Amino acid sequence: MICEDARLAIGANPQAAGAELEEHLRGCAACSAWREQMRQLDGGIRRALAAPPDYTVPRAARATPRWREYALAASVTLAMAAGLAVWLLRPSDSLAREVVAHVKGEPGSWSSTLHVSAGAIDHALKTSGVGLDLTSDRIVYAQSCWFRGHYVPHLVVQTARGPVTVLILRHEQVRAPDEFREGGMSGVIVPAGDGSIAVLTRGSGRVDEVAGELRQEVHWLPEPAGH
């Protein structure tokens, strides 16, 4: 067992035990410490869930001075304008960084080897308003993930050179292919229609062929309500 698998198992269930995991922990101080932290957190979660959630006084029941409403409206408008400016002007490399951070947050996705059912793939794509003409038997992981304010399909596709991760970013535009190397991964974000597609792999493998193929095969469906 490698550290990545051990941490996924512990993070998913800090009480988990198994011969393979225990053997790994005997030889890995960092993962042992991680389990301790996770068990502490889990104790807190158990205590937190031991009582029903706190309930509250409805907002409407409390009187708010009118000047506070205007001040709030003004500050919200300013904050939105500032946020919009930052959003529009942010460099594309921050997108790559966030893509890598997201993928690192789902370490189990790389180790998946089972083919995902067509229904699960369909769900992951349709939730995000994405159509993809890709043979489903190559997809070993399909989730609809919350990323930068939208649900996006997060897929792992098996290729001759190993697994590659694909995030289909309907709401993120890039002007030209943007190659990146970050956190032990390399990849490219390519423009596709009104959005973009991030394709990445562990190490320094090439993914531009896969990216090119996906660009041809992706299409945008009418966006689901509420997204």
Add this chain to the structure above:
Amino acid sequence: MRNPPTQSPVSSLGERLRAAPSRAAVTAVFESLRPDLLRFAQWLARDRSIAEDIVQEALLRAWRSRDALKDPAAARPWLLTIVRREHARLYERKRLELVCLDDALEVPDPAATAAADPDVLALRHAIMKLPIEYREPLVMQVLGGFSTEEIARELELTATAVLTRLFRARHKLRELCAAGPAAAAAPDAAPQGEPA
């Protein structure tokens, strides 16, 4: 492997059911488990009155199909499963997850929080803020005692996807709590969930 539930009143209740599987015994078991079911529903729905409706409906369904409960010791997970499905059904009908967290978190009930330690309080706020796809498996695991395989079956996911969601749920809780209790309690634009 089933995880240890926070409370396990089932064994003694199971014995009562085995001894006297009458209507009265079934009613007694249902009533005894009601607080557990309600707490479970409240953490899913984040709204007391909706949770009460869910439990009411779930108990009604359970009562109608009480013959399906072959093993009395399984009453608790069986009822929790019905509650979860009822929540999912109601969500699909009414989009239940659109609870305004701003309202829900701003003024905690002093009676409920006076005795809580700040770390636990921060965790409670952080759990409330988790999107449903992370909160649901976490609550099922920790509060319901469901195993990964049971959660996968119930949510129609692969076991790998469940492990990932549970991992991410804890990861997000750590992030929220590391940012301090104020961050955990602060309202934000986190997704209010998707169909379960």
